[in-house]
Amino acid sequence: QVELQESGPGLVKPSQTLSLTCTVSGASTSSGGYYWSWIRQYPGKGLEWIGYISYSGKTYYNSSLKSRLSISTDTSKNQFSLRLNSVTAADTAVYYCARAAVVAAAHNWFDLWGQGTLVTVSS
């Protein structure tokens, strides 16, 4: 059974860096056919795709966040991570890690999600 679990600080100060890690159990982040993803949800609002990293290390980022964003994998620990620089209160959200099943570039969907973690940006 594959499971994803987010971890990281629940409170980040403005202008600092938000760092989250997703630990994958029951599957390998280096196996083909999947991209490893971050998605966030503002309180009471809809979903926003942040970006993902492929099994080969290629990254796809939301252009609205690209200048502040980095997604990476640590295959030795079977984890992938999110770093978002220069955060403001507008980055306060529930952050989900998710696995995207990829059949082809235009055919990818999120078949497995972590439980989500609330990150608040406040001094």
Added chain:
Amino acid sequence: SYVLTQPPSVSLAPGQTAKITCGGNIIGSKSVHWYQQKSGQAPVLVVYNDNDRPSGIPERFSGSNSGNTATLTISRVEAGDEADYYCQVWDSSSEHVVFGGGTKVTVL
């Protein structure tokens, strides 16, 4: 950028059929996926590739996609189907995942 439009809410009685639409420019040329999010929980995939169901999702959930509208249909709605539903596509021109704004389904 590509935009997906969903109605904010749908209300219906148990046993009725819910049709949740997702509008987008020539969305029929894209592969559409649907997620169910119950209160306080992470989203769950209920339909992928327009009309395929993951293992464990009841047959009551089905999808269609043509022209400028994709539709998630929930037959014989139950109280347990009350949730927010989101559509999602991949926009190849911008290389972005795009989500619709979500539709809240209320079972009266």
